[in-house]
Amino acid sequence: MAEVFDLFGDPVPANWGQRGRPEHIPTQQNRNRVSMLVALGWSNSRIAAALYVTVPTLRKHYFSELKFREVARDRLEAGIAMKLWDGVQAGSVPAIKEFRSFLDRNDRMEIERTMATAPAGANDDRSRLGKKDADKRRAIDADADLMAELEAEASQHAAVH
Numbered sequence: 001m002a003e004v005f006d007l008f009g010d011p012v013p014a015n016w017g018q019r020g021r022p023e024h025i026p027t028q029q030n031r032n033r034v035s036m037l038v039a040l041g042w043s044n045s046r047i048a049a050a051l052y053v054t055v056p057t058l059r060k061h062y063f064s065e066l067k068f069r070e071v072a073r074d075r076l077e078a079g080i081a082m083k084l085w086d087g088v089q090a091g092s093v094p095a096i097k098e099f100r101s102f103l104d105r106n107d108r109m110e111i112e113r114t115m116a117t118a119p120a121g122a123n124d125d126r127s128r129l130g131k132k133d134a135d136k137r138r139a140i141d142a143d144a145d146l147m148a149e150l151e152a153e154a155s156q157h158a159a160v161h
Contacts, residue, residue, distance in 0.1 A: 026061040034065040039076035
């Protein structure tokens with residue numbers, strides 16, 4: 001039997017209009033939406049509510065999207081980077097500017113990540129601090145390192161011109 005589609009091109013469930021709730025049919029748009037929401041850090045219950053389904057239905061139909069929760073943010077960032085890079089390759093000045101700020105954000109994240117994974121014996125004060133105080137200290141150190149780096153670049157730029 002041929003499948004029936006609604007006006008939006010989505011398949012119509014077999015029991016549509018009958019008693020009981022119609023079966024949820026996952027679409028590619030919903031798969032993409034779930035992947036994006038997972039990358040943004042949404043919980044399963046929040047994603048299910050956004051799709052108007054229950055959490056078990058979400059897990060049943062979107063298991064493959066949910067199982068990559070740890071790398072979803074990296075995949076989203078990689079997709080954004082590729083779109084920006086396409087714009088840079090096309091010569092789009094706004095894309096070039098945005099790509100530069102994207103690179104700066106990425107570099108700051110990498111610096112913070114490396115500072116967070118420093119050996120435990122490197123700084124004994126940090127080992128005695130609580131989590132919040134250690135995070136504040138790392139943020140201050142990262143800002144100081146970034147400002148020193150920016151000042152060094154500015155002085156090099158001023159020396160050239």
